[in-house]
Amino acid sequence: MKRFVFLGTALTLIVMLMFSCNKNRFELDHLESAQGSGQWKLPIGSMNVSTMDVLNQLGENNLISQDAAGNLLIRYSFPMENLIEGYTMLNLGTFNSSATFTFDKPEWEKSIIDTVFVVRQAVPVDADSASIVSAKIKEGTLTQTYQGNLTSMLVGVWISSPNIIMADGDSLSTDASYVDLAGASLSLNHDKEAMDTIYFNYAIHCRLEEITEPSYDLTTIIGISNLKLSELSGYINSYVYEYSQDSSFSLGLSNLHGQLAFVDAQMRVEEKNTFGNLNAQLRIDRAEFYGGNAQPSSVFSHYPYVLNLVESPTYTDITPAGETVTIGLNTEFDRFGFDAAFNLNPNQESSLVTITDTSSLSLKLHATIPLKFNSSGISYLDTMNLNMSSIETPDILKQILLTASFDSEMPLNLNAQFYTLDPVTNQITDSLVVNPLHIGASFTGKPVHSEAQISVTHKRLEHLLKSKGLMMRFDIDTEGQNAVLTNTSGLTISLKADVIYGGEENL
Numbered sequence: 001m002k003r004f005v006f007l008g009t010a011l012t013l014i015v016m017l018m019f020s021c022n023k024n025r026f027e028l029d030h031l032e033s034a035q036g037s038g039q040w041k042l043p044i045g046s047m048n049v050s051t052m053d054v055l056n057q058l059g060e061n062n063l064i065s066q067d068a069a070g071n072l073l074i075r076y077s078f079p080m081e082n083l084i085e086g087y088t089m090l091n092l093g094t095f096n097s098s099a100t101f102t103f104d105k106p107e108w109e110k111s112i113i114d115t116v117f118v119v120r121q122a123v124p125v126d127a128d129s130a131s132i133v134s135a136k137i138k139e140g141t142l143t144q145t146y147q148g149n150l151t152s153m154l155v156g157v158w159i160s161s162p163n164i165i166m167a168d169g170d171s172l173s174t175d176a177s178y179v180d181l182a183g184a185s186l187s188l189n190h191d192k193e194a195m196d197t198i199y200f201n202y203a204i205h206c207r208l209e210e211i212t213e214p215s216y217d218l219t220t221i222i223g224i225s226n227l228k229l230s231e232l233s234g235y236i237n238s239y240v241y242e243y244s245q246d247s248s249f250s251l252g253l254s255n256l257h258g259q260l261a262f263v264d265a266q267m268r269v270e271e272k273n274t275f276g277n278l279n280a281q282l283r284i285d286r287a288e289f290y291g292g293n294a295q296p297s298s299v300f301s302h303y304p305y306v307l308n309l310v311e312s313p314t315y316t317d318i319t320p321a322g323e324t325v326t327i328g329l330n331t332e333f334d335r336f337g338f339d340a341a342f343n344l345n346p347n348q349e350s351s352l353v354t355i356t357d358t359s360s361l362s363l364k365l366h367a368t369i370p371l372k373f374n375s376s377g378i379s380y381l382d383t384m385n386l387n388m389s390s391i392e393t394p395d396i397l398k399q400i401l402l403t404a405s406f407d408s409e410m411p412l413n414l415n416a417q418f419y420t421l422d423p424v425t426n427q428i429t430d431s432l433v434v435n436p437l438h439i440g441a442s443f444t445g446k447p448v449h450s451e452a453q454i455s456v457t458h459k460r461l462e463h464l465l466k467s468k469g470l471m472m473r474f475d476i477d478t479e480g481q482n483a484v485l486t487n488t489s490g491l492t493i494s495l496k497a498d499v500i501y502g503g504e505e506n507l
Helices: 002-021 051-058 458-466
Strands: 039-050 064-066 072-085 091-104 112-124 130-147 154-165 171-174 178-180 185-187 197-209 215-236 239-248 256-273 280-290 305-309 312-317 325-330 335-344 353-356 360-370 372-374 378-385 397-408 413-421 428-431 437-439 448-457 469-477 490-501
Touching: 072 239, 072 335, 091 112, 112 215, 130 154, 197 215, 256 280, 256 305, 280 325, 280 360, 397 437, 413 458, 428 458, 437 448, 448 458
Parallel strands: none
Antiparallel strands: 039 490, 064 072, 072 360, 091 215, 112 197, 130 178, 130 185, 130 215, 154 171, 154 185, 154 197, 215 353, 239 335, 256 312, 256 325, 256 360, 256 372, 256 378, 280 305, 280 335, 378 469, 397 448, 397 490, 413 428, 413 437, 413 469
């Protein structure tokens, strides 16, 4: 996310960055004195920089691609893998179930009674909103304990269940108090009267001596610990999973100020759903950039944004074809928020569903953002370090008149201003230009010629030589039009200097 926002903002300010990519292109530290008189017109430098040149200098262009027409695109993927995993749904944990059985005092007259009581206990299996038909047990243990005044007369208890099929293929039948269920399977009665229920049959062998109580009771406690299923087949009424994430990022350019809007961006949502025969629905309630005092910028045009999920072992696109959005970015943004809810079986369909512990639901958000944008005003501030304190300015020097020529194929207007800074306070001491240099926009692809003059007077030159740095401010706007950057968009700059001498008047 961090690289995506950095590039998305930096690329819209491509012309501004051209001025700062090579800050020593026109070095002045070779200037020591000037001799002569009159005016000299000296070509002192020129350069031609394309959009791709700047991208290569940035070194962060691995997200950049281009279409067949040469239009530049930002492509970014935001993966959200394993949002819902089958093993979490199949981890049923530990539960206990108890039943109490009461036996009246026998009517016959014997001092010792050796008998077997046969009883049945129903144990419900809770799997949230799912109704279980069958399941395979990955791990778990079954324990049985007893309470009541009949326990002192117990000889043994034999327990069996037609719903638990052990790993050897036989149904559960044992007198052990501890049973390892790993590898066993469940086959549950799926009807209205006995839904999601495991039945246990007890053969309780007792030897009664000195019968003194009017009745005897026995409480059977079935405990199933750490029950984890590897597979489950059943019916899901409805299962809603809510997901929320807020992540921070940094633009990486604190000297950018303003807001712009990317036009015709495509947000593609892909999903991978390995839950068998399970239809689901994704409801996005929030997807936005925000931060600072700026108004948040939504990614989608409306909320809730609802998409239907289908079974797919690989990532498949579920976004409506041809839908585009406008994404606004403000330089104050430093957070991205995403709220969503997943509704499994939203239409309450009564279809048999199979879930395994390897089943999962994953999403990927893909952004394809053409460098097509508009902005009513965004500025870039930068400082060029200077160290020219050893250079002297002879009184005979009246002024240096710089003529700057620009041929721009950039679809944006650029206004440039340069300020000298006090070496101690770092405050602005002077402006090299009275009015900002204006570089006209080219909205047709043909170069637009602009020309400006910078008068560096004797006094301004002194400020420049004493300055610890040169502050540069660049403002752009697109005149309300959508600017499109291509791989061939560029800017040609040439500079000529008129060194003017004569008189002792310092301007």
